[in-house]
Amino acid sequence: MDFQEIIFNLQKYWADKGCIIKQPLDLEKGAGTFNPDTFLRCLGPEPWKVAYVEPSRRPTDGRYGENPFRTQYYYQFQVLLKPSPDNVIDMYLGSLSNLGIDLKSHDIRFVEDDWASPTIGAAGLGWEVWADGMEITQFTYFQQMGGIPLKPVSAEITYGLERIALYLQDKDSFWDLAWTNDITYADVHLESEKQWSVYNFDVANIEMLLDLFDKFEKEFENAISHDLVYVACEYVLKCSHVFNLLDAREAISVSERTLYIARVRNLAKTMCAAYIAQREKLGFPLLKNK
Amino acid sequence: MEKKLIFEIGTEELPSSCLNEGITSLSNILSEKLAENRLGYDHVEVFGTPRRLITVVHGLKDMQDSLEKLVMGPPEKISYDANGKPTQAAIGFAKGLGIAVENLEKIKTDKGIYIGKKLFEEGKKTVEILPSILNECIFLIPFSKQMTWADWQIRFARPIRWILAVYGNEVLNVEIESLKSGKVTYGHRTLCPQPIQIDNSDELLKTLEEEGNVIVDGEKRKRVILSGIKAIEEQFEKENIKVIINEDLLDEIINLVEIPNVLIGNFPEEFLQLPRDILIKAIEYHQRYFAAVNEKGDVVPKFIVVQNGVSDKNREIIKGNERVLKARLSDASFFYSEDKKNSWEKWIEKLRGVIFYSKLGSMYDKELRLEKISEKIISELNNKGFNISDRYYDFSGRASLLCKTDLVTDLVVEFPELQGVVGREYAKERNENPEVCEAIFEHYLPRFYGDILPKTTTGTIVSIADKIDTITGMFLAGAIPSGSEDPFALRRRALGIVLSIFEKGYDINIADMVKYNVGLYEGFLKQDKEKSSEIIQEIVDFIIARFKFTFEKDGKRTDLIDAVTAAGIFSLLDINKRYEAILKIISDGKMDEITLPMIRCKNIVKGRNFTEINPQLLKEDNEKDLFKILLLKYEKIKNLNFQNKYDESINEVIDFRTTVDNFFDKVLIMDKTEEIKNNRINLVKKAMDLYMLIADFSKIYAQ
Structure with missing residues (x-):
């Protein structure tokens, strides 16, 4: 199955399960979790079912295109189900069958993996899902976001699209994956991967980044002071990405690192609380659909 | 009549550590609850797999034992007045028991006649009591990591998805929020996804294994894994391969599979250049594989993977795992060779x-x-x-x-x-x-x-x-x-x-x-x-x-540790030795000989300031005595303590009691002359310090 067919397949599958299919957020972010469709929607009492592809950036994971499994830019397929359905694991396994994985003759394993992101005050319990030893999905029951306990709890399913493709196409490297019949993953991404690795590790202008962080942080305050939660959310993401770039440039010492993480977390906390308050003021409109 | 109870909590995949916690505590909690509720049984067994905790109670009686007990009230003479009318004492007692005062009985005892009441509570049917006991058990398991899911209120290690509770052939009604118990269980997640009905409590384990592809007993899964490993060793007899059984890893793997299938795979020989311990760790850690060695103890380019299931496509499973291990090991050897270029100084x-x-x-x-x-x-x-x-x-x-x-x-x-x-x-x-x-x-x-x-x-x-x-x-x-x-x-x-x-x-x-x-x-x-x-x-x-x-x-007893540390002793071994010595005194029943006089001293010196004792100001015989003996004992106890002879130094303070008592009995501390009074207080302080050479005995709880 081609890389893009995997995406079509998952989109169709989850649409049939009642998810709205969204498109990626047009901002840099480290994971699908940062997309407001997860980040914000998991908060408060309103139900939400969504699935989307999320191109994710992790500057420190860049390897100049030389590592078969690791890149600074990759694709997640993110599903958020709120509240978590009772048969959520069966739904997930159904999506694997639908991709053509014969569950009976392979070793599908749920291996404990509790997840926490101190940067956004988030924590959850769950598993990494293995297919014959390969980690293909992160499965998490969110317990906390922005330091706020969540009720109802959402289930977050994050497929590693490249890894699933490796498995389905029986390949040993991302670069060899078939995007379509005649275009490989390398054709699409190898050159940009090399350039971004160089930029992230060696070129990015540190002074500019430090300055941007402060400015984005200030602009967050500006937005939140006008109750513009969605705008504020994007400034949290911008801060977080700038921090990741600074980290890749080794521009911040270990002790400063903790301080930067705390700064982003504070923004996230403020924003999450503001979002809930705002939805409450609106009377939690989506509760009516229940 | 005795029957078997089976109680299964079906969950999503439990972490290995939670599974162990669940098995241990369920067994304890249920035994305790059964005893508390007067339910006779033969023995309790608890099993677990990643997806279930199963309790089996063998020989559980179908009736609760009846309860007969005697509740004693006040003596007869204060319960009725001269006219034989019940007093407030009797009325209150009867009210407390919820019975009419006429129904009180007279009971003869060694100390005379009392009023009281023989109570009899008839045993109920076991099936009536069990549901609430089982329900409670679910809430009482103290998992160290807990979570909630959807809009459920309960916290558990992982979401609960079904509950099976059958006593003999009767289904018990246990409810957790929107989940109702029944007689349905589920087998292996991918091999037997459909529900399985259990009509009789004797069937569960057998049916789960035969139809459901689930080996419920962890010990049995362990045996299957070990014999699978042995079979592989025999298969490679010529190469003389020995699998390294890391016990912690084995215990974890047992908790990761419902039915184990032991497979062997290969990795490229180039990775053998990694140092032995690093190679073994890299094989074991992330992927939970076992490493293998030859007769010389060198690692061979093979690994053992325990699959959760039985498959007709072993080859594909092995291939998948080989790909993952190869990637892990190439990472490891890349970094190892990078490190070789470095020196301590640089690091x-x-x-x-x-x-x-x-x-x-x-x-x-x-x-x-x-x-x-x-x-x-x-x-x-x-x-x-x-x-x-x-x-x-x-x-x-x-x-x-x-x-x-x-x-x-x-x-x-x-x-x-x-x-x-x-x-x-x-x-x-x-x-x-x-x-x-x-x-x-x-x-x-x-x-x-x-x-x-x-x-x-x-x-x-x-x-x-x-x-x-x-x-x-x-x-x-x-x-x-x-x-x-x-x-x-x-x-x-x-x-x-x-x-x-x-x-x-x-x-x-x-x-x-x-x-x-x-x-x-x-x-x-x-x-x-x-x-x-x-x-x-x-x-x-x-x-x-x-x-x-x-x-x-x-x-x-931690109060003894507090007593010793309060005396400024912070060597753990020393604390332990003093602890043992004090414990001995307690068991000899001599603790009061120390605590009573010490507390007496403590009460006098509380909140005061002290200076040195002036021997010139000591007037009466008993205070001179105290002073003299104090000096002697100070040296003695310090010496004995130095030699860790705490039994002996404690005897010294026991022996000190008479001196202290005589002082307190014969000497008036609060003398009219301020100087003398203060000197006596200083003397008492010194006496207290003598005790403190061993411990602050006043912190020991009376038994």
Whole structure:
């Protein structure tokens, strides 16, 4: 199955399960979790079912295109189900069958993996899902976001699209994956991967980044002071990405690192609380659909 | 009639540690509840797989035992007045029991006639009581990690998806929020996804295994895995392959599979160039594979994977796992070869840039402190008669300097779980003394509760030094654990100190070490003198608290530890010896001989100021006596304590009672002359201090 067919397949599958299919957020972010469709929607009492592809950036994971499994830019397929359905694991396994994985003759394993992101005050319990030893999905029951306990709890399913493709196409490297019949993953991404690795590790202008962080942080305050939660959310993401770039440039010492993480977390906390308050003021409109 | 009860909590995949917690506590909780509810049974068995906890109660009686008991009230004579009418005492008693006063009975006892009532509570049917007991059991399992899901209120290790409760052939009604129990179970997740009906409690285990592809008993899964491994060893008889059975790993794997299938795969030979321990760890850790060796003990390019299931496509499963392991090992060997190009000097230089903790300097600074603390530990031990030779100063110095360097190696940055192992291997490759190599690995021990402890002298000393240094530093920086929050695992570290000290019998004064350590942090943190003595006390109390924790777990009395530490004793071994001696006095029934006079002294001196005793001012015989005996006993007890002869020194204070009593009985402390009065108070204070040479006995609870 081609890389893009995997995406079509998952989109169709989850649409049939009642998810709205969204498109990626047009901002840099480290994971699908940062997309407001997860980040914000998991908060408060309103139900939400969504699935989307999320191109994710992790500057420190860049390897100049030389590592078969690791890149600074990759694709997640993110599903958020709120509240978590009772048969959520069966739904997930159904999506694997639908991709053509014969569950009976392979070793599908749920291996404990509790997840926490101190940067956004988030924590959850769950598993990494293995297919014959390969980690293909992160499965998490969110317990906390922005330091706020969540009720109802959402289930977050994050497929590693490249890894699933490796498995389905029986390949040993991302670069060899078939995007379509005649275009490989390398054709699409190898050159940009090399350039971004160089930029992230060696070129990015540190002074500019430090300055941007402060400015984005200030602009967050500006937005939140006008109750513009969605705008504020994007400034949290911008801060977080700038921090990741600074980290890749080794521009911040270990002790400063903790301080930067705390700064982003504070923004996230403020924003999450503001979002809930705002939805409450609106009377939690989506509760009516229940 | 006796029947079997089966109770299954069906869950999503439980972590291995939760499964163990669930099995142990379910068995205890249920046995306790059954006894409490007077339900007779033969025995309880608890089994578990990643997706279920199953309790089987064998020979459970179908009726609760009836309860017959006698409730005693007030004596007859105050229960009825002269006219034989019930008094308020009788009326109140009857009311308390919820019966009419006429129904009270007269009961003869040795002490005369009392009123009372024989109560009889008839046993109910077992099926009526069981549901609430089983329901309670679910809530009572104390998982160390819990979660909630959807809009459920209950917290459990992982979401509960079904409950099966069958007694004989009767379904019991247990309800958890929207989930109702029934007689339906589920087999293996992918091999038997459809529901299975269980009509009789005798069927469950057999049906699950035969239809559901689930081996419920962990012991049996273990046997299947071991015999699968053996079969593979036989298959490769010619090559003489032995699989390395890492017991911890095996225990974990048993909890990761419902039906094990043991397979063998290969990895490219080029990876054999990795050092043995690193290679084995890289095979075992992430992927939970077993490594294998040949007759010479060299690792062979094969690995054992235990699949969860039975498959007709073993080849594909093996291939998938081979791909993953190959990627892991190529990462490891890439980083290993990068590291080969580096030297200690370069790494140590890098360590200067790694912050230990905000405001506490770098990891390199930490290493320098470890060297000093280790030195102090050795010299203190030698002062106490340990014969640790001078070479160990060099060993511990070298180990201190090198023990953190592997943190900046590429291999550990990539595989953090290899920390310590990599350090040891790189030290071997660079021809360090074997004692130093081992200490580099051992200084991290114990890494978790129940882990092994350091064996070498140097490893033990550096390990203790490292843990004291981390705890002290974190306290100074204000990162003090509170409640369940302990992000730097300071409690585990403190426990590690306690366990190592007892393991080796190292008589280290914790307070001295911490104080010394605090001094070493000068220059990193501004410390004001007054506050730092408070913090030292807090740190010492924190470590002692772990000591008390282990004591308490052994069913020992923590008030005795408080008594000893209140006297300023901070060597754990010393505390332990004093503890034993005091315990002996308690069991001899002589504790009052010490506590009563001591408390008497304490009451007098409370809240007063003291000066030296002036012998010229001692007027009466009994106070002169007290003074004279005090001086004698001071010397004697100090001497005996020094020799650890606490049984004898305690006898000295027991023997002291008459002197103290005579003084209090015959001498008026509150003399009209201020000088004499104060002198007597000073004398009493001195007497109290005599007790304090051993312990603050006033902190011991009366039995």
